[in-house]
Amino acid sequence: MSFDKEKMLQLCNDWSKNTLMETLEIEYIDAGENFLTAKMPVNPRVHQPMGLLHGGASVALAESVGSAASMLFINPEKQEARGIEISANHLRSKREGMVYCTAKILHQGRSLHLWEIKITDENGKLVSLCKLTNMILPRR
Template structure:
């Protein structure tokens, strides 16, 4: 368990089985199993699950950049191009920042299958905000 695992406990991230192998403000790598819980009706990875993985990678990376200022990062906009289907195995997302500003960050995310082939490419813009009260 990482220092920031508490951020994902009991969330969609945990429900989808997303795990992290690298986390920094300059690069985040996370994997997700491709199984029934992330399939669309035709038995392949649901595009929405890919978007969840992409936004998770970007959000964690941006958060790691801004947490020392007492801020958090939340998704503002995301796009995704789904390039190849996956029916089983694991997909791995690698996110790197394109822009890191005071109030916004933009991240580039590539999701690949176990063979290293691109499944999805995404760009996510995040707003840097004061943490919301619960």
């Protein structure tokens, strides 16, 4: 099967309806054969009390993008991806604007996917660096 970028982005954005991803206004904007990118606005909806991007919102963004990316590598009619471990290093604060999140596959096994996920600001400066492990299971 050939890779259809627009179809993949539409699928990811459709999956987000009525979920945390929609609440956080995450929008999938780019995809390739080994990566997926989304953007999320930084505003009071995702702030912690000090007016900065909440680390939990960053982790939710990273896990959302990494999990959606795994879904692009499997047959969603027969399999599903479940996040089993995520780690994050928050390196730079952000008060407003947009962050961009790109998940790149590091390991694509039959039962485990390992993703490196970078969250950057509008200038490409690294905000958070995450690692996500997804387990691939038969669909129930």
